[in-house]
Amino acid sequence: MEESKRNLVDEDAKASLDIWRYAFGIVDMAAAKCAIDLKIPEAIENHPSSQPITLAELCSTISASPTHLLRIMRFLVHQGVFKEVPTEDGLTTGYTNTPLSRRMMITKRDGKSLAPMILFQTSQEMLAPWLRLSSVVSSPDSGSHPPPFDAVHGKDVWGLTEDNPCFGEMINEAMACDARRVVPRVARACHDLFDGVATVVDVGGGNGEAMGILVKEFPWIKGINFDLPHVIEGAQILDGVENVGGNMFDSVPKCDAVFIKWVLHDWGDKDCIKILKNCKEANIGKIFIVESVIKEKKNTKMMEERDKKLEEVRLILDVAMMTHTTTGKERTLKEWDFVINEAGFARYEVRDIDDFHCVIIAYRS
Structure with missing residues (x-):
């Protein structure tokens, strides 16, 4: 009985933390997109010194706000996207890439990077339909209710690609990176x-x-x-x-x-x-x-x-x-x-x- 009670308490404690993933789950996606947009993985990879790149050096390389960049990097380090390690002199710390962050290099076509897929999935065109998912789940299977994408854009994905070449190019790049x-x-x-x-x-x-x-x-x-x-x-x-x-x-x-x-x-x-x-x-x-x-x-x-x-x-x-x-x-x-x-x-x-x-x-x- 006591063990059963402990399990219930543990599950409740875990749930009280897990629920925040659903309130702010989009932060993972948005922070990854930010890193790709700013080419942070490339800046770290191409740093001329053999030392980890410091915050000041990274700010200078990508022309970013030190305060905001510190907060984004702090989050991405916590999520395991980048690593923060001491520099050789031990006086400061710097950032290094991980296998995960290297998969966010938009300039790489090495069969590992999925940066184009992330940029495609984080586009406004792809994000907006998610907010209407409940409408398709609650509608009858007869198909009387338009799917979320069509409801938002007035046409399906393929119709939008024909009318919007930039969106079509994003799809092609996303599919190409997965093909590689x-x-x-x-x-x-x-x-x-x-x-x-x-x-x-x-x-x-x-x-x-x-x-x-x-x-x-x-x-x-x-x-x-x-x-x-x-x-x-x-x-x-x-x-x-x-x-x-x-x-x-x-x-x-x-x-x-x-x-x-x-x-x-x-x-x-x-x-x-x-x-x-x-x-x-x-x-x-x-x-x-x-x-x-x-x-x-x-x-x-x-x-x-x-x-x-x-x-x-x-x-x-x-x-x-x-x-x-x-x-x-x-x-x-x-x-x-x-x-x-x-x-x-x-x-x-x-x-x-x-x-x-x-x-x-x-x-x-």
Whole structure:
């Protein structure tokens, strides 16, 4: 009985502190955006001395207010984004980067930085719909109530990108930074499946970053970067990659294999099946689907800490789909099984890439 009472007291004490995360949860995001906007990680990384950069030196480098910068850095150090360490003479302290802060370098294209993703998700266009999440949760499943993004902007994400090139560029950069991180992992996990494949179409390939990585990994491939015409207008010109405009709901260019990353989660089952059928009708042998698979079993105490964090990312993304799309969702394996079978694929397999994404390979026969 006494132990039970102690547990209740501990839980209550923890809750009294945890609740503040929900009152001020946006501070983490805003402080990270501030660091990226001011290029603080770059200033620390490029400091000419081998010593940690002092507050005065950092202020001078990024032209910041000492008082305000001290407070932002104090918070980010506490959160583990930066480290504060003594200088060699022991008279003062300075700042150093961490693996986390290096992932906030907007100038790096090294397959680790997610700075463009953070800037995209912290844009006004993406933040405003979150305040209307309750409206979609409380509305009937008939779709009579507009999703939060549409309610705020009067159009869906893709309509806004067509009318707002700057917003479209932010999406392309966000998707490209994730491609630099994930596509090499896919290539390693599926290297054997690209043997004998002559042409690959990246459906919804944005600026072509993912296909550019694939053709470097597999130089015998002819790559086709396929997206809406207004997206293709801004695509990169890359060796071995042809940029083709079109609509995946109408048809997909003929090829040996399709690569489709982080596209199907934007759509409900009916649309997802339509896209997959169009991929299948392109006379392909296989389709590489790079998406999350939500675990159907509940977390247990035995679950590895990394697995818990990966699952947390998947669940966060699922709520984001409710906020930013009309019918999109992250799927369980059972839900993926349904759409893949309904699209007419003969079989599929799932390969782990040590990420919140995995690769689902669906075969035509």
